[in-house]
Amino acid sequence: MNFDAYRPVSRSVFWPVLLIGVGVVWLLSALGVTDLPSGLALLRGWPILLVAIGLDLIFGHRSTALSAMIAVAAILACVGLSTPNAASRSATGVLRDEHFSAPLEGTRRAQVHLDLGSAHARVHALSGGTQLLEAQIHDDRRIKFQDRGGETRRLSLSHARNLGPVQFDFFSDQGENRWDVGLSRAVPLELTLDSGSGSVTLDLEAVQLDRLRVDSGSGSVDARLPGNRAYRVELDGGSGQARLRTAAGAELDFRGDLGSGGLRLDLGQGSRGRIEVDMGSGMTEINTSGNPALRLELEDGGSGRLDLPAGLERVSGDPDEKEGAWETPGFAQARERLTVVIDLGSGGLRIR
Structure with a gap:
């Protein structure tokens, strides 16, 4: 006779103990009785909860006490990882203000x-x-500031590597993180920006801009750029919208590699230069001022729609195909010339 068939099976109490424990911690935190983390902060330890659930599925049915111990251990581990101490509070989701500065001194370019x-x-x-x-900077992570070089200064601001308690950012709220950065207008400048889901506003009209590089994610980019000088702009776009506006007389060398986000370029009076865009699925709109001489080179017609200004004449390519080149009459002799090179993709192109 198989007596194991009659052996009683213990009932797991993992979920009741876990829910009660999380509720108690959340209540004590809400009432201000303790410095324990909130329920949302506890959820930053969600990988630990996954491990605990797996352990309970394997061992919890063997012993009621064991399933309760697994739940309690999971709660304590989440509390330990989510509770900041004085040395690492800024690296565990608590917003703080930091100020950084660098004197101009003998800098010739930056x-x-x-x-x-x-x-x-x-x-x-x-x-x-x-x-x-x-x-x-108002951020929930520590900021690393580097200042190197002499006459050519190299400055960087970035998030420091977390050396405190482990933090899982899946549930963190990044929406309140804000950076306000002022740059000197006294020296030529190369600016590189790496952004994610946050919106970015660039007011650079008064800066001696030589080069701007932006690697963006799902956040929007809105930039005002200088006039009466030559500079290069490189945009690696994601799903966010980008709008760039130049002041009058800009000589722009633009390179854009877009994703699903749209791009709008507003060129000031008398602006000229070269614009190259590898489009994705978003709409690209180029607005000119002062009717500069225009050349459009369409390297890949894709499936997107073309909306071009009147007066352009095809100068190369098969008239039955999208690919080819168009120019306004007298392009080669004009002083203010704008060349636009497009890989159309599935997005639409509008030039005005």
Whole structure:
């Protein structure tokens, strides 16, 4: 006779104990009785809960006490990982303010790199003439600031590597993270921006911009760029919308590699240069001022729709195909010339 068939099976109490424990911690935190983390903070330890659920499925049915111990251990582990201490509070989801500055001193040119993460950011020209960079940052992670070089300064602001308690950012709220960065208008500048889901506003009309590189994610980018100077702009777009506006007289060398997001370029009076865009599924709109001489080169017609200004004449390519080149009459002799090179993709192109 198989007596194992009559052996009683213990009932797991993992879920009741887990829910009661989380509820108690959440209630004590809400009432301000303890410094324990909130229920949302506990959820940052969700990988531990997955491990605990797996252990309960394997061992919980063998012993009621064992299933309760697994639940209690999971709660304690989440509390330990989610509770910040004084040395690492900024690295565990608690917002704090930090200020960074760099004096102009003998700087002749500067290279600035801002790794924003998911923060919202505003970058603008400083009004004073003594500082190369002034940054006020409101973020839930520690910021690493580097300042290297002499006459050519290399500055960078980025999130520091977390050396405190382990943090899982799946449930963290990045929406409140904000960076305000001011840059000197006294020296030529190369600016590199890495952004994620936060919106980015660039007011760079008064900056001596030589080069701007933006690697964006799902957040929007809105940039005002200088006039009466030559500079290069490189945009690696994601799903967010990008709008760039140049002041009058800009000589723009633009390179854009877009994803599903749209692009709008508003060129100031008398602006000229070369624009190359590898489009994705979003709409690209180029608005000119002053009717510059225009050349359009369509390298890959894709499936997108073309909306071109009147007066363009085809100068190369099969008239039955999208691919080819168009010019306004007298393009080669004009002083203000704009060349647009497009890989159309599935998005639409509008030039005005």
